[in-house]
Amino acid sequence: GRALVGDGYNTVVVHPAASAPAVKGALTLEAWIAVKAYPWNWCPVIHQSQWESAGYYLGIDAYGHVGMKVHAGGKWIELTSSAVVGRNKWVHIAGTFDRSLGKMRIYINGAEAGDVSVQDSDIKAADEDIRIGKGINMLPTDRIRKNVGGMPDSYAFDGLIDNVKLYTKALNSPEIEEYYKNSRPDELQVNNPDLQKRVLPAGGTEKAHRFGAYYQTLKFYDNWDNMWRLSEDADVVVQFDELPYKFVFWHGTSYVPNWVSEKNKWSGSEFLETAKGGIEGCGEPMSDKKCRYSAVHIIENTDARVVIHWRYGMPDVHGKFAYLDSFGWGDWGQEYHYIYPDGTAIRRQTLWSSALNKWHEWHEAIVVNGPETRPEDNIEYDAVHLANIKGEKEIYSWKDGLPRQLDGEDMKFPKGAHIHLVNLKSQWDHFSIFEQRAMFKEPECYNGELTKASAFPWWNHWPVSQITSDGRWSFEPDRKSHSSFDNFKWRPTYQTENSATRVLLQGMTDKDILSLVPLAKSWENPPAMNIAGDGFTGGEFVRGERAYHITRTSDKAEELKFALAGTEDSPVVNPCFMVRGWGAGELSLTVDGKKIKRGPGLRWGVRTDADGVVSAIVWVRMMAVKSTAFGITAR
DSSP, X not given: OOOEEEESSSOOEEXXXXXXXXXXXXXXXXXXXXXXXXXXXXXXXXXXXXXXXXXEEEEEOTTSEEEEEEEETTEEEEEEEEEEOOBSSEEXXXXXXXXXXXXXXXXXXXXXXXXXEOXXXXXXXOSSOEEESBOXXXXXXXXXXXXXXXXXXXXXXXXXXEEEEEESSOOOHHHHHXXXXXXXXXXXXXXXXXXXXXXXOOOSOSSXXXXXXXXXXXXXXXXXXXXXXXXXXXXXXXXXXXXXXXXXXXGGGTTOOEEEOTTOOEEEOOOOXXXXXXXXXXXXXXXXXXXXXXXXXXXXXXXXXXXEEEEEEOBOTTSOBSSOOTTSOOOEEEEEEEEOTTSEEEEEEEEEOSOTTSOEEOOOOXXXXXXTOOHHHHEEEEEEEEEOTTSOEEEEOOTTSSOTTOBTTBOOOSTTOOEEEEEESSSSEEEEEEOGGGBOSOOEEOOOSOOTTOSSOOBOSSSSOOSSBSOXXXXXXXXXXXXXXXXXXXXXXXXXXSEEEEEEEEEEESSOGGGGHHHHHHHHSOOOEEEESSSEEEEEEETTTTEEEEEEOOTTOOEEEEEEEOOSSSOEESOEEEEETOOOSOEEEEETTEEEOSBTTEEEEEEEOTTSOEEEEEEEOOEESSEEEEEEEEO
């Protein structure tokens, strides 16, 4: 047969009040339902009501309890089951009101699930249409801040509704049971309703044919996708030809970027966030549920490097911006991601604000939990590993509550930690490296907002959710959700009167956190470059790109020679060179006199800027702790 598919937000069937059955002293409501996700608050399967003042209502609450509600005898009568309906299976629910017997009853799968006494009075009629699958506006349950960061929404049923029936008489228990038995599908159908599977969409292909970035509109599930006004190429996916993970900018996460492991575990480092300044709750891209103020673009896409630009507003859930200036501009963020073939990336974040001295957050370790998964399905209990450039490390575990090493909220060990790893339930884990020279405080553990539902903080107001909420606890793995661990604080690398820029180095690793120390050293203390001969100048290491910048000063210069002064404390690790003014069709490379063939160990490309200036981008896979000579020749 066929059933109504509810999208959880908008789906509704309306029967005009003018032709609705007249309900007085007896009523039966029943339906078959298959719940995919529990509603954000009470959601009707069928109702004709004015909440708490007239009519009748049969539905489920945010935890799967069945409820029957009527207005009779001058009051709103509510009956809620103690049992809950399961998800992802067909369940029969029914409710009856019988004035003559003085009882209202509810049923789950033909069995009585609760009753309440009622007065000898008719149901007060509601001058409303009959609605199936959608109710009145309500605030979501389980709000973190009771009166902040939300507004009432009308939530539709998320799942399937079938065989909805209304009788102007009260069926008795044997009749309800008989109908349930006669209409029940076989066991295979009961446990396999035609509900579309929901999987986090990482996009791309299982095996990338090359390193690079791609525009693609990532699909989640049909009903959710259909709510958006998008054509093709709405999202960006970066793939690595030698690595099994991806870097994804998806509109379902408000374009907040995530590193996606080989087992589709998503992890990222938040975004820019603010509070106060005339807004309610949090001002952040997480609150921009429809991506009204967020856009992502591919700026550079060569075999040697990919550059992604993400610009976003920082509104609250009502679309208001903090710290408005005289021109009406509030807080905005801008990020450039310089991504390399070894699966690492520089994240350069710029905050534009008229209140740089006010509180802003720049980092928070976040894991996105896919539908039907709890945090424990995606995160190991020893979730956070910290290390410093000296090679000291500490592991923080949430297995027995908040990590035992915590002193207040600070994660003080090892001292001067600036290398961070999130231990996912996959081979590859997400890491972040911060500028040690810019650190001014120990990492801070996110130790609030815990519930008994998980060892980790667990919320489902983001991602994917379209409700106007900036904080809702999760108790059931029915929705896409997220968890958080800690945040880092470090000083800006660049700053102007109304902007501040910070940088960090990110990627994924399948090794111990201490294996990242050489990479951290090469970025923190890059080997100095010494250019030999004429025709080229520069050699500055640009920390915000993790690349050496060189300028070709003569059109006749065809050979670039230089040395990197590598040491144990300043190792050479997979360097990148950008040579401005050099657009050679072919390049050859020697390292310490040895020729390196173009391939996985040598990648290069050419970019042209808006002024028509071409630059060669050269990336080399190598590691050295000694002075190393390079020769690049145009052919």
